[in-house]
Amino acid sequence: MVAETLIPAPPASLLTPPGVYAPQWDTGLLVRALGQEDVGSATDVLDLGTGSGAVAVQAARLGARVTAVDISRLAVFTARVNALLARQRVHVRRGDLTTAVTGRSYDLVVSNPPYVPSPAARLPRRGAARAWEAGVDGRTFVDRICEAAPTVLRPGGVLLIVHSGLCGTETTLRLLAERGLRASIADRALVPYGPVLRSRRPWLIRQGLVDAHDGDEELVVVRAERP
DSSP states (O other), rough: OOOOGGOOOOTTTOOOTTOOOOHHHHHHHHHHHHHHHHHHHHOEEEEEEEEHHHHHHHHHHHOEEEEEEESSSHHHHHHHHHHHHHHHEEEEEESGGGGGTTTTOEEEEOOOOOOBBOOOOSOOOOSSGGGBBBBTTTOOHHHHHHHHHHHHHHEEEEEEEEGGGGHHHHHHHHHHTTOOOOOEEEEEEEEEEHHHHHHHHHHHHHHSSSSSOOOOEEEEEEEEEEO
């Protein structure tokens, strides 16, 4: 277990209007993993599901050439504003994950996708919940990123994806390995349940996803490298 206090706090200056995911523990954990990579001026970075742009801006601070993608128009606007406020160059595109960058490849792909298991099978098309709802097993977007990663990573390129242990860490490792990537857990932490998980805790217990005595959620950063 990694103590919560060791996870970097996102910059307080970030603009996060209603409807855009406000950086939380998972953001900080992904930023910490990003800091362990060899990122510099020759590194092309792709941030999938950028939200507020917090991770993209941090990659730009490290000197990388950064492209950030989100399907939400408000998130795209917010990420552009946050990059301007931070005086960092980030190319922000609107699109559905890697479809926004067809034909391009990157040295490093980072993502903090929606991953919360939901009683509702249908994904929301608008509103704040769009930033975290990910289907009954929480894997709608994680699986898509595992599938697409080899197509956007250069040889030697790395994927960093953060998600909850509730949606199956071993499944992520297996899917990435099946696609020829060397996958492992780069970082992990236990954090208190947020308001969404607290509100659906009885359902999570009935699904067998959490124990009745659990009060913490495990977050993991999976690292996968293309040979």
